Amino acid sequence: MNGEEIKLTLKKYNLQSWSKQKYIDPIPVGKASGIYFWDYEGNRYSDMSSQLVNLNLGYGNKEIEDAIKVQMEKFCFIGPSYGAESRAKLAKKIIDLMPDNMGKVFFTNAGAEANENAIKIARMYTGKFKIFSRYRSYHGSSFGSGNLTGEPRRFALEPGIPGFVKFFDPYVYREAIVFQSEEEAAKYYLTKLEEQIQYEGPQSIAAIVLETITGSNGVIIPPKGYLPGVRALCDQYNILMICDEVMTGWCRTGKMFGFEHFDVKPDIVTFAKGVTCGYIPLGGVAVSSKIAEYFDDHLLSCGLTYSGHPLACAAGVACVEYYEKHNIADQVSEMGKVLGEILEDLKEKHPCVGDARYIGLFSAVELVKDKATKEPIVPYGKDPDGIMGKILGKLKERRFMTYTHENMILIAPPLIITEKQLREEMVKLDEVLSVVDREFI
Missing domain, CATH: 3.90.1150.10 (Aspartate Aminotransferase, domain 1)
Known part of the structure; x- marks a missing residue:
């Protein structure tokens, strides 16, 4: 053509x-x-x-292309319950790059699926059902991640799923208040978030989900002290902190993951995009060791035909090695x-x-x-x-x-x-x- x-x-x-x-x-x-x-x-x-x-x-990128070709010559596909070397290597590499509290990875096909499964994992692990996310956010357009999304692309999914609660970004540029420092701004937004947690009932809140840095909705960078403050609120009220690193992960911000700029350790991290750079679709959910251990004796009710697809994982290994080597x-x-x-x-x-x-x-x-x-x-x-x-x-x-x-x-x-x-x-x-x-x- x-x-x-x-x-x-x-x-x-x-x-x-x-x-x-x-x-x-x-x-x-x-x-x-x-x-x-x-x-x-x-x-x-x-x-x-x-x-x-x-x-x-x-x-x-020849190194990524060659890794895919090598895997193709072995086999293109084997189901998630079988052992594939590329799947094993990539899972280990990702956990090795994460903070020391992280334990295992569940692979998905994209960022939306990663956020879908992060929500499910958080609800299964905590036994709670409410999920907090921000208005100026995009987490995907499938039904669960679309309800997680705060901006107008969620409207086609409404009326939505019960339990999804929205709160405001620390969008200092458009705030009516003139703050004297980033720390003052962070304190203001954290106070409002804690108030909302109390109004919603922390006993029912499973997780707070944040794009570490708000992406398509304006690259809104949190003020100094904000993310550690969210981490502290999550610890205080027994809520999981989920960082959506679909855009900010894989060196986009100058560190392997965006949350590294802010000295926090999330409980769950979702990723996609730069893990394979689009050469083959792949996403995933990294969970803490505590969450991983919970599913030793409890059913992980998550499953995808192409979870940890061998070709995608081969591309992922090549990408991660390229980030580090170069x-x-x-x-x-x-x-x-x-x-x-x-x-x-x-x-x-x-x-x-x-x-x-x-x-x-x-x-x-x-x-x-x-x-x-x-x-x-x-x-x-x-x-x-x-x-x-x-x-x-x-x-x-x-x-x-x-x-x-x-x-x-x-x-x-x-x-x-x-x-x-x-x-x-x-x-x-x-x-x-x-x-x-x-x-x-």
Whole structure:
């Protein structure tokens, strides 16, 4: 098929996620390498969101591809109850990378399934049924993880499952109160969270689930002291702390896992995306030794045909070894400093940039109509004039490929990006923000 045939066939037969189908315009991709991909006409595009913040090691990584081929020559599939070397190796590697309280891994196919099973495990282990999660959060779109999600993508699942309770992010930029320090902000949000725990009854709350750093909803980085404070509340009220590391895991923030920045030990960690960088789907739930030991004598009522798929686990082993061998976390920290400097300059330069938040190679630019009032460029949950779509189109014209959510532009390039590549691409964002200044505010 040529590029046009691919596009027309997809539009005719394929339902594309999160889209009004008559407006979709998929780019037929002919080849890809590093941080770039090419269409069938030979045009080169820069992947500045690592696809869905999962292609951490870029396209065409030979070490991952070779690991998959080696496993294929042995066997492609064996069920979860059988022994597969790649499954055993990856489980050990993941637990070795986790804090010393962690014990075992249950493998899934993706992040949504990881969060689904984390909820089930928490309820089985605690005997309690309520699950706390935040309004500005995305944990997946299947029924359980969709109820866990706080933002508007949960609406299609409502009325929802009983027991899911929402609370507010520590979103300091949009808070009506002006805090004198991060610690003061953390104390405020923790006080409100504890109040809500008491109102809901801690005897019924199984877990508090948090994206360690809120992802698509704005890369909201918790203030100093917030996550340790959540950990303390969980300990005080006998509640499990679940960190969703689907986006922030696997060196995205400059550490192997995002929670490492905040000196906390979760009870459960969910992961996906960067564990295989999308070469084959894989996710998982890492649980503490205490939880793992509980299921020695209690039925683990979780099961998936493809749990710990041998090919996916082979890709996972190769990815983890690549992160370690090539010191990717250190590289991300260095490139993150460059990205941060560029974003600070853009924030100062452009009237449309209300805030820019970043950690490692995980960042968001928040667009506003007015810096003083902080009025978002589009209302929350709505874009009646298609403004964000038009802005995305301006970026696409320059072949700077990313995605937007609410009034945010996400910038999360592959972790292998060089400083030269990063600076070249961010010039394009600068150009588009100048257009936004002139035409949309």
